[in-house]
Amino acid sequence: MAEKAPEEFTLRKLLFNDNGKFCLPCTLYKSFRYVSGANLGGSDASSASVGVDTAAPSVSITEGANIPAPPQDTTVAPPQGVTVAAVATVAANAAPAAPVSEFIPGSRTYLKEDPPDVNKVGAASWTFLHAMAAKYPEEPTPTQQGEMSEFLSLFSRVYPCFWCAKDFEKYIGAHAPQVQSREELSLWLCGAHNKVNKKLGKAQFNCDFWRQRWSDGWEGDN
Numbered sequence: 379m380a381e382k383a384p385e386e387f388t389l390r391k392l393l394f395n396d397n398g399k400f401c402l403p404c405t406l407y408k409s410f411r412y413v414s415g416a417n418l419g420g421s422d423a424s425s426a427s428v429g430v431d432t433a434a435p436s437v438s439i440t441e442g443a444n445i446p447a448p449p450q451d452t453t454v455a456p457p458q459g460v461t462v463a464a465v466a467t468v469a470a471n472a473a474p475a476a477p478v479s480e481f482i483p484g485s486r487t488y489l490k491e492d493p494p495d496v497n498k499v500g501a502a503s504w505t506f507l508h509a510m511a512a513k514y515p516e517e518p519t520p521t522q523q524g525e526m527s528e529f530l531s532l533f534s535r536v537y538p539c540f541w542c543a544k545d546f547e548k549y550i551g552a553h554a555p556q557v558q559s560r561e562e563l564s565l566w567l568c569g570a571h572n573k574v575n576k577k578l579g580k581a582q583f584n585c586d587f588w589r590q591r592w593s594d595g596w597e598g599d600n
């Protein structure tokens with residue numbers, strides 16, 4: 379059961395300017411603040427901080443129309459320079475509200491996630507490795523080639539899954555990483571990944587598509 383929103387942050391509570399007109403940005407900001415837990419800095423716009431734990435998604439605070447502070451409401455004072463668009467975008471991207479008990483104590487940003495298992499570490503690691511290879515220089519210097527070889531060797535020794543690390547180390551011993559170019563490194567990595575896929579009974583990935591998967595995307599592809 380979701381936690382009930384405090385009265386002053388209820389989404390339906392509308393805010394009005396001194397002239398009696400409905401203040402959309404003030405209301406949006408208030409809703410956003412409740413949904414995300416973010417505090418864009420209150421009345422002190424210069425210290426607006428959106429990267430700390432209490433802030434949810436990053437938000438661009440741009441030069442633009444100033445948002446008037448909500449009248450007779452000192453709980454929320456949107457920082458100057460936050461545009462309606464910025465507030466609206468962040469409100470739309472904000473994480474869905476979850477019961478307070480599901481967050482790490484003291485946080486409205488970080489959920490109580492479990493430690494990663496071998497699959498989660500694996501998928502994240504392959505993502506990192508393939509993305510790294512996709513950004514490797516087309517024509518690496520001898521130093522860059524040496525560093526990449528050394529990195530992969532060290533990676534295979536510190537990988538946080540003992541039997542995975544052992545097998546990967548063995549694979550590297552039998553198939554030296556091809557570090558002469560981006561293309562060669564990416565194809566070598568694809569082969570290494572396919573070796574693990576095979577061991578786990580998974581389908582082989584077609585290495586002809588490494589570039590689309592890890593570098594260029596699939597636009598224009600059928």
Ligand SMILES: Cc1cc2nc3c(=O)[nH]c(=O)nc-3n(C[C@H](O)[C@H](O)[C@H](O)COP(=O)(O)OP(=O)(O)OC[C@H]3O[C@@H](n4cnc5c(N)ncnc54)[C@H](O)[C@@H]3O)c2cc1C
Pocket residue numbers: 496497498499500501502503504505508537541542543545546567568569570571572574575577578582583588591
């Ligand atoms: C070095 C290493 C060794 C591992 N050893 C083991 C092990 O011994 N036992 C074990 O249980 N798990 C191991 N893992 C984890 C395992 O490989 C998977 O990461 C895990 O099972 C999760 O699989 P997944 O279905 O999320 O996709 P993953 O295999 O993690 O792949 C992620 C994505 O990469 C793409 N992809 C798949 N294959 C290729 C490829 N050949 N080339 C390019 N892109 C590809 C696909 O889009 C896929 O969705 C290892 C991981 C690493 C990094």
